Amino acid sequence: MSTQPTNRFVDTTPWVDTPDISVPERSDMDAPAWRLMWRSFRRHKLALICGIFLLISYLILPIAGFIAPYTPNERSADYLYAPPQSINLWHEGAFIGPYVYPITAEADLENYRWTYTTDETTPLPLRFFCEGEDYKLFGLIPSDTHLFCAPEDASLFLWGSDRLGRDVFSRILYGAQLSLTVGLIGITVSFALGITFGAMAGYFGGRIDWFLNRVIEILRSLPELPLWLALSAAVPSNWGPVAVFFVISIILGILDWPGLARSVRAKFLSLREEEYVKAAEMMGAKPGRVIRRHLLPNFMSHLIASATLSIPAMILGETALSYLGLGLRAPAVSWGVMLNDAQNLASIEIYWWTAIPMLPIIVVVLAFNFLGDGLRASLDPYKN
Amino acid sequence: MMFLRYAVYRFFTMLLTLLVVSVLIFVIINLPPGDYLSNQIAELRATGQAEGVAKAEFLRAEYALDRPLWEQYLIWVGFAPGPQGFSGLIQGDFGWSFEFDRPVGEIVGDALWLTVLVNLAAVLFVYAVALPLGVIAAAKSETWADYTAGFVGYLGLATPNFLLALILFYYGHKYFDLPIGGLMDPAFEGAPMSWPKVKSILVHMIVPTFVIGTSGAAAMMQRLRANMLDELSKPYVETAKAKGMAPARLLAKYPLRMAFNPFVADIGNLLPAMVSGSVLVSVVLGLQTIGPYLLTALKSQDQFLAGFVLMFVALLTLIGTMISDMLLVLLDPRIRYGGRGA
């Protein structure tokens, strides 16, 4: 290095005139898109945790019966509205493994409630891999082994019991089977339709746009309420609640797409004027490809957020419908059904644990949210 | 000029659509077998009340319910003369409610503006809450502000409306002396507008606005956040930054406007969606909006009442879409509604 007078500076490190094109890292170049995405997704710890949590949640669904100590409609007549019981490990300073204290109910006819007294002198250890009520593993294999059960002659209500003495915890586990699955179909239908039609309207514009827009307008102007009323009278009586709900969630999906379609359309109307869309078209890309590879990725954030937002709607959609006699109902168990039962003052003020199903809903919804956000962030080119 | 032409064109399209919608609504209402009066007649016959039957038959003729469906439709809309000459929707005669035994116009009069009021309040609430929070959540993404906003939003979303209302009513009454249910103190009903009445309405609207608005607010906030995040790293934002703009102003002027595109597309539907979405909420919260009327009317096949309310919501929807289509062009000058390559 030499600095000459008048600020002259000339770099003195040896300089070779070779274009700096080093040997490419083949592995990186060959990595398929999903691997690259996964790599950047991995960096979002919260999203990763949420993803794993959700994965586990879904994996648990088929074996919910095994994990739940009770079956969903198993009633314990002696324990109505039992408050949550805690599982302890140490009794009087000594470790004796997980155990509960027995509780006994008493009708308090002064206040018209069940009051429970806990016998803190006799710890009753939980049983593991024990026999209980029958259930079906994976919905197929009959079994009666539960991961853990209440001690003999005692109860085990981790999150309390409801009006009929059913275990809230077990019901939440079983409820997840419906709440986390059936509604997804509706979302899928609505997203598929919304994106397809919205993309068509937005990308092609002109007459297709005009036509699809009229369809959207008309669909949206048409009232849903009479439809539900008609449906609630028309559904064959002997259809199971799940079947009804299944159909409804599909109908919901079919009715729900216009909103998304309009957003997609509006965004595409603007995006299609972008230069890179022109460029792709001039390379001969067909509309389907332009939409999939160029337009949709630029609207992905919105779509992911929308999908996340439909999760609570999917879980709770039935609560509104149950006012019209269309929601899920006993003996089917879902979180919505449980919350429906909790929609009274007593559940808020006295038997607060019957409103616990809100908890898993919020947790799941937040998990989906963070997962979605992680996904969004890992698709964000500027963050890579 | 182009815009004006487009507006005019769009308005006529809307009228056309409205016509189609009116046909469909009429068909849907008449889809369940029977109508209010024939149900009533059957019921009266069954219970041996011949006196009512005559009265009901009289009403049937009076309201042309004995004519073929298409004729009924024309009369209802006002394209064809009914027994009393032209008196349909376009002539401003909304028909008669059999269930309430009063003219439809009279029944929905108050309810209509209360409906619009409540839902407008909810829409304002949505915007007032979602807009700043969404922008902040994006600008400060992955900080506690973002997480808190998201959490609160999802809390509102994940609570069933009625449960939320009940909780708010109960504790709102207990700790803040908020009224339970209704949209104004019953003492003010039918009373002329006065300051105490306005105050009463405002106080009563707190919980409903919140209940109806929360889900919308959360949804909008999260979507806005996502769209904003997409825009924040775009070069034009850097340019604006290089100009030395303050962050708030910068966000509002540039990326927000870009991110707003999907919302403008749906802006028109916000109000009608809330109106029809809040029907059940209104019923359970005891709001004096058209919601409860609609439900009753539909259940009892009180067709003129149901038809009018549904047409009203449809009109809101159509006007909304029209406005949103026009706003879209104003928002993004690049947008042309023409076809490919045209």
Add this chain to the structure above:
Amino acid sequence: APPLQETIFWAAEVNEGNLPPITERLPDAPLIVDLEAKGRSYGTQGGTLRTFGTRSKDVRLMSAYGYARLVGYTSDYTLSPDILRDVEVTENRKFTLHLRPGHRWSDGAAFTSEDFRYWWENVAQDPDITPSGPPDFMFVDGVLGTVNFPDPHTVIFEWPTANPNFLPLLAQASPPFIYRPSHYLKQFHQKFTGPGALHAAITKARVKSWAALHNKRDSMSKFDNPEQPTLQPWINATTTGTSRQLFVRNPYYHRIDARGVQLPYIDVVEMTIATGGLIAAKVNAGEADLQARGLDFPDISILKKGEADGGNYRTLLWENGAASQIAIYPNLNFADPVWQEVMRDVRFRRALSHGVDRHMINRALYFGLAQEGGMTALPQSPLYDPQNASAYANYSPAKANALLDEIGLTERTQAGIRKLPDGRPMEFVVETAGERQEVENALAIITDTWRELGIKLVMRPLDRDILRNRVYAGLSMASVWFGWDNGLPTSQTSPMYLAPTNQEFFAWPMWGQYYQSKGELGEQPQGPAPNELLAMADRWNHATDAETRTTLWREMLKIHAQEVYAIGILSEAPQPVVVSKGLRNVPEQGLWAYDPGAHFGVHRIDEFYFEEPFQQVVQ
């Protein structure tokens, strides 16, 4: 008679001369209530009673709550004259009604036999107002009764044969009003008013004919026309369309207490229409002074909690007067022939009844406070027979299974569900109005126990109106409703509701229609028992002596118990009645029933009073 005291509420009006003084307002012989004799206390006038209704039509409840009837039930359910000074009954077929001279409508016009005549001649027999002719109750065995008006204070109803239903009818919660304020209604009657004036009124009311106008203005039972004079203790003082209705005391009301204070004690009743779901919350917040409507057993705990938290009310627990709190009605007119056949088999219904664990339901839903048993008369009724209540009502899956096997429903699906004769699995669909959580809970329990019988219960909540229509049309297989409204029959109560005479009994809607429409609609009842019920009801109508009637009643109840048309689960569930702490004379124990009883009617709200009415008003 005690010296009369001027009503404070109206004192100013009286002083200004707008209203005559109390002495001129009361009938010559007012009805004097000896409260002490009734075990109640004397009160002071004043105060506003706040209560809630659940639908806008509930205004009509005020005519039930007020319960001023020509003859009415006393609190022990015997009939006694009320508006009437006296009734003479001759051979159960001639009824001489004696009015109280000097009795006035709430607008001060005299209440005389003219008002009966107006009803009989210008309403009941006017072809425009009642095109179908005089109402059914005026016919006995097809013969129309006669009505005479010998003097202004006497009206005579007469039939050739006995009409035992006549007086109980007048005492109903919603009675046929056989008198009308003629001076008021005449202005809407074409016979009395010129076409010009009438036409103006018609257009103003936006109706199409004078008869429609008359019908609209004449709302004795709807109670929604503030202009129409009434005899009830409170007058409607608000126009329709608002959710808060005010009712102010009737200055001409005919009852006074033994101290000369005109009843009702309470000046104003304020009924607010609120949605059912919010009433518990509102009551809990202390917004009602007297409330039972819209409250249900599950609300008790929260009400009690509110009370313990310093709420200014007490929660009384009355008994429900319906024959059954929850009853399942297998629809014998169900459109599916196979099912119909099965359900018409009494053994099937008995099996279903045996398959219900009533004790469990009682304990789970009612703290064991309700009475378990089938649907029959309640213990307070003289016709109560414990055997009827317990018939086929004990939980016995063994018996039930035996009965089902006996029918021949022995084949089962893999899941252990019995098959119908045509091979379909027995999925027993029970439709509910979806309004009461107890019903759903009870059905959840029944689902479990019926599964042991090999019957799969499918519950289907619908809307109340939809449910009704489906039942009437024979589309629903079975439904859940309350039991008979009247769980407290006496031998004088008409047993018509036990016979297939009404579609509202969800077990035989079509047979009921058949009777109601005189054979035009529905189906003729089939099988010996239903027809026997019809015959017995008919015999009761013609019986004159109490003994025959009692026997008939017992017989009919027995048939019901044996045939198990409705599977009653339990009865007499506690009904919460919330009473403001300052409100007096509300019975601690009572029966909550609409008919007979008119809810609070028989308990006479006009005798309730506020301990400190003025404090209450300020609050």
Add this chain to the structure above:
Amino acid sequence: MTSLLKVDGLTIGFGNADPVVRDVSFSVAPGETLALVGESGSGKTLTCRSILRILPDVARIRSGRIIFAGDDAPVDMLSLSEPAMRQIRGNRISMIFQEPMRSLSPLHRLGNQVAEVLRLHRSMGRAEAKRTVLEKFERVGFTEPERVWRSYPFEMSGGMRQRAMIAMAMVAKPDLLIADEPTTALDVTTQAQVLGLIKTLQSETGMAVVLVTHDLGVVANMAQQVVVMNGGRVMESGTAAEVLGSPEHGYTRKLFAAATMIPEVAAPARAVAHDDLIMNLRNVSKTFALRTGGWRKQTTVTACKDVNLQVVRGKTLAVVGESGSGKTTCARMALGAETPDPGGEVLFYREPGALPMPVHDMSVSQRTAFQRQAQMVFQDPYSSLSPRMRIGAALTEPLEIHGIGSRADRRDKAAEMLELVGLNPDMMTRYPHAFSGGQRQRLSIARALTLDPKLLICDEPTSALDVSVQEQILTLLEDIRERAALSYLFISHDLAVVARIADEVVVMRAGVIVEQAPPETLFYDPRHPYTKALIAAQPEPDISRPIDLELVAKGAGAPSTWPEMFRIEGGIAPALQDVGAGHKVRCHV
């Protein structure tokens, strides 16, 4: 002289990778111009951006200081608080971004965006701001400032957007102007005008300028100080006279050696035979309707009028001309991205002697075939790359669309193309925004070449490249032309480049062709006043032969002031006359 800005030991890196800017130091004094020249991708833009602290999110300044002599005391820009920073940005230091098309908000009118600076920092009223801005617009060469004020960026040509950007940066009269390749999209006369404006401002307000440019001619004409960068490091720096006069570093020498110049031509060339055409634009015109807000009357702009262009198979037709004269529009019409007004026609000949195919009226299969054979390098490479598509995917996309090769083949081809244009194949997993301006331009070229087209339309393909890389690319293009008989429609402002590559040159002005000839002919004997002005305005990389900016900036002046023979009056232009040997001039005879 105290320095206004002092950059000291600046090192910038992305993530954990090696730094891309290493130990860069320089300083600028008020009123002085410092030219930053160097290899494409050597970190010039990053250095500039770091001064204003608007680096990409993922970029980290690892070390160094940037001292700006504030009003009272010098401040360290890297540790300044945000509010204080805002007071400097746009106010005391402003920046012209390298890619003006992306850097303007697409939803706001230009007037609004430019005037905003004044309203922010000069707290000017609406009317005054507008007046100032319109005046500035005129200074940067807009003939219709009012129209520009109302226009949206997408309605402007590349050069016009760049000029708007320049106006935006200068309107507030900052103390320091950072100009990142401010004149790449401008024709030489307009460039002279802009450079003149900068100089004027410098002498008026003592504004200092950091000028990033590839054009050594511009450096020679503008700079007092020169910094040469390569591979993220400063190779050489010093006064312009020293560096230009006696380059010491190897890289600097190489760079200067690669500088192209308009050759001295001795004799006109022969006419190019127009018998085997590949593309023929016949009488195409294009009129755009402008977005007018609200109720105002519709206005239209004629981008080009009655243009005839013939591209001979295997030859290069170059188009030069004034910024905004309709070059891009013509190119886009040629490929069907824009429809010409009725009356015009674009024909494509697949093979010698084949029937012409009308580009705007093709069947689906014809279109696919056409799109495979005709490719375009867009003027604005950044916008033409999907921001959410990795470069690997973007490069393989054309092959994928036409179903060529297996996945691996395509990837190999993409890697090969990258190497050809001098980029590292391991950049394939990057997104477009993570490249430098010149790199993106090369990506665009690489993408266009992947399909081995027959016709390539290049819209200023080398404007963002330093001379040595430009040299490399031009060689590549020539190679391919030779090898694969590729034909070019080549739009450029750089007459030297045109002189080198073109077989025939078309000069456009105000939407019409004013002169057309083989390059030698044109440079030997320019007839049209505008052509003459252009040639005169070409700066030379020789500090001893500065051009008179003021004079050349006048260009040929307004068409109405041209000699009688060429005058365009009332929108009526004379016809294009053949003056012999394939030399056409628009003039009256």
